[in-house]
Amino acid sequence: MTRFPFKRLQSDLAVLISNTPAGAQLPSEPKLSKQLGVSRATLREAMRMFEAQGLLRRRQGAGTFVVGQVSVLDSGLEVLESLETMAKRLNIAVSVSSLRIEQVYADEELAEGLKVPKATKLVSISRIIQSEGRPSAYLVDTLPEDFLNPEDLPSDFNGSILDFLIDRGSPLTFSRAAISATGATSSVARALEIQRQDVLLKMTSQLFVADGSVVDYAVGSFIPGYFNFHVIRRVGGEQTTDKPE
Amino acid sequence: MTRFPFKRLQSDLAVLISNTPAGAQLPSEPKLSKQLGVSRATLREAMRMFEAQGLLRRRQGAGTFVVGQVSVLDSGLEVLESLETMAKRLNIAVSVSSLRIEQVYADEELAEGLKVPKATKLVSISRIIQSEGRPSAYLVDTLPEDFLNPEDLPSDFNGSILDFLIDRGSPLTFSRAAISATGATSSVARALEIQRQDVLLKMTSQLFVADGSVVDYAVGSFIPGYFNFHVIRRVGGEQTTDKPE
DNA sequence: TTAGTGTCACTGGTCTGACATCTGAACCTG
DNA sequence: CAGGTTCAGATGTCAGACCAGTGACACTAA
Numbered sequence: 428m429t430r431f432p433f434k435r436l437q438s439d440l441a442v443l444i445s446n447t448p449a450g451a452q453l454p455s456e457p458k459l460s461k462q463l464g465v466s467r468a469t470l471r472e473a474m475r476m477f478e479a480q481g482l483l484r485r486r487q488g489a490g491t492f493v494v495g496q497v498s499v500l501d502s503g504l505e506v507l508e509s510l511e512t513m514a515k516r517l518n519i520a521v522s523v524s525s526l527r528i529e530q531v532y533a534d535e536e537l538a539e540g541l542k543v544p545k546a547t548k549l550v551s552i553s554r555i556i557q558s559e560g561r562p563s564a565y566l567v568d569t570l571p572e573d574f575l576n577p578e579d580l581p582s583d584f585n586g587s588i589l590d591f592l593i594d595r596g597s598p599l600t601f602s603r604a605a606i607s608a609t610g611a612t613s614s615v616a617r618a619l620e621i622q623r624q625d626v627l628l629k630m631t632s633q634l635f636v637a638d639g640s641v642v643d644y645a646v647g648s649f650i651p652g653y654f655n656f657h658v659i660r661r662v663g664g665e666q667t668t669d670k671p672e
Numbered sequence: 673m674t675r676f677p678f679k680r681l682q683s684d685l686a687v688l689i690s691n692t693p694a695g696a697q698l699p700s701e702p703k704l705s706k707q708l709g710v711s712r713a714t715l716r717e718a719m720r721m722f723e724a725q726g727l728l729r730r731r732q733g734a735g736t737f738v739v740g741q742v743s744v745l746d747s748g749l750e751v752l753e754s755l756e757t758m759a760k761r762l763n764i765a766v767s768v769s770s771l772r773i774e775q776v777y778a779d780e781e782l783a784e785g786l787k788v789p790k791a792t793k794l795v796s797i798s799r800i801i802q803s804e805g806r807p808s809a810y811l812v813d814t815l816p817e818d819f820l821n822p823e824d825l826p827s828d829f830n831g832s833i834l835d836f837l838i839d840r841g842s843p844l845t846f847s848r849a850a851i852s853a854t855g856a857t858s859s860v861a862r863a864l865e866i867q868r869q870d871v872l873l874k875m876t877s878q879l880f881v882a883d884g885s886v887v888d889y890a891v892g893s894f895i896p897g898y899f900n901f902h903v904i905r906r907v908g909g910e911q912t913t914d915k916p917e
Numbered sequence: 918t919t920a921g922t923g924t925c926a927c928t929g930g931t932c933t934g935a936c937a938t939c940t941g942a943a944c945c946t947g
Numbered sequence: 948c949a950g951g952t953t954c955a956g957a958t959g960t961c962a963g964a965c966c967a968g969t970g971a972c973a974c975t976a977a
Contacts, residue, residue: 605901607873733941
């Protein structure tokens with residue numbers, strides 16, 4: 428007996444949706460709820476989330492339909508998750524190639540990003556994300572060697588340091604991601620099979636743990652169009668109104 | 673009597689959330705459902721959507737909380753503010769030039785962004801931000817004409833529609849900003865005094881009001897280096913492991 | 918024939934009321 | 948005063964009901 432139907436439901440629904448052709452109709456809510464072993468209310472809550480992500484479209488009286496799979500990764504940045512997790516959640520196929528793990532020493536940028544002295548021993552993990560058979564992102568994580576021993580990585584390491592750290596139970600707290608745009612350097616251009624100076628979206632992240640130190644400095648270069656990051660911005664300022672009661 | 677409680681609910685909830693200090697607790701579901709005039713089931717469906725956007729966090733047994741930012745944020749994107757306000761807060765001198773207000777009709781992009789029919793009458797406000805004596809950003813806001821009458825703008829209008837709307841007391845709730853990178857089109861390149869195809873950071877925002885409609889579709893093109901946007905990404909809930917059955 | 922209309926099974930939309938499980942603080946106890 | 952217990956109240960889940968929109972079908976009238 429699973430204790431939290433909702434979580435299982437999410438995966439089950441994700442599978443169901445990904446196995447349903449775009450535009451096709453899902454079974455009706457009563458049928459689905461029976462089939463998935465949850466109440467209709469719980470099923471509907473889960474469906475709302477997929478609807479919010481644009482994967483489902485519901486029409487009263489007609490049915491629930493799987494919306495045409497968009498091939499872009501469109502996701503909010505509020506919650507920290509790996510590209511792999513994001514892709515899985517959105518049911519988009521991505522693969523990793525050119526995974527490389529090597530030892531490096533902190534240069535100026537890395538030293539500042541990780542808040543360590545220059546020339547500190549570091550581990551660098553780089554990889555290329557392929558989407559629709561094309562390289563679409565180039566990611567480099569760099570961590571202090573005393574925080575991550577390359578030999579700790581599992582043999583089936585999928586490339587996502589973040590997922591590994593979460594699994595390992597590291598006391599991660601939050602990540603600070605700076606967003607900019609840049610032209611491709613020659614090495615990145617080669618990796619992504621684009622021209623030098625082609626436009627790239629660049630995201631530089633510092634991953635913080637509980638004691639305030641930085642354990643991962645990540646630089647991601649994304650080809651525009653494959654990824655669509657967004658963020659919800661709250662209207663700030665005067666907290667006007669009355670307390671609800 | 674509204675025929676679809678859900679839509680109204682979304683707006684009411686958005687208002688409530690934006691008027692609640694970060695970290696504060698929302699009323700309990702039974703209270704809220706009564707207060708908002710819907711059933712608890714419907715309320716929960718709506719809450720799921722806000723949870724998916726990262727605005728709410730729910731803990732069984734404890735309550736529902738408005739997600740708060742981590743204390744570090746400096747010029748993050750979490751809080752919606754105009755460039756002018758941001759610059760003022762960071763004590764950076766910026767000036768506005770080439771302020772232009774004109775009437776346009778919705779093309780495909782604007783229609784989708786503002787959720788209005790094509791060819792709807794709109795007001796477009798464009799301006800160039802100068803920083804350190806150089807153009808550094810090109811901003812275009814577009815609003816439905818029936819929401820903003822150009823003649824309502826004060827004579828000393830500084831170019832920031834957002835600040836004006838806040839002043840006017842419009843029931844703004846939140847903004848959804850999509851972030852990408854692009855090469856400069858010829859018109860933008862001319863405005864910013866750069867070369868065509870030079871790299872730009874592009875931010876496209878939809879500004880929502882209480883009733884769920886979009887009142888401002890904004891496109892900003894930023895020269896990298898002058899602005900440094902960042903966002904705090906919190907480590908996700910108590911994920912991640914899926915149940916092995 | 919054909920356009921219109923009514924029926925009806927089936928869809929998602931909403932509500933009610935109940936029970937389960939978890940949390941946190943107040944309350945006991947030794 | 949430390950530690951265990953109780954309990955009100957929070958979210959999580961459920962079953963069952965009715966409402967409202969859809970679309971296929973049969974039927975009817977011009």
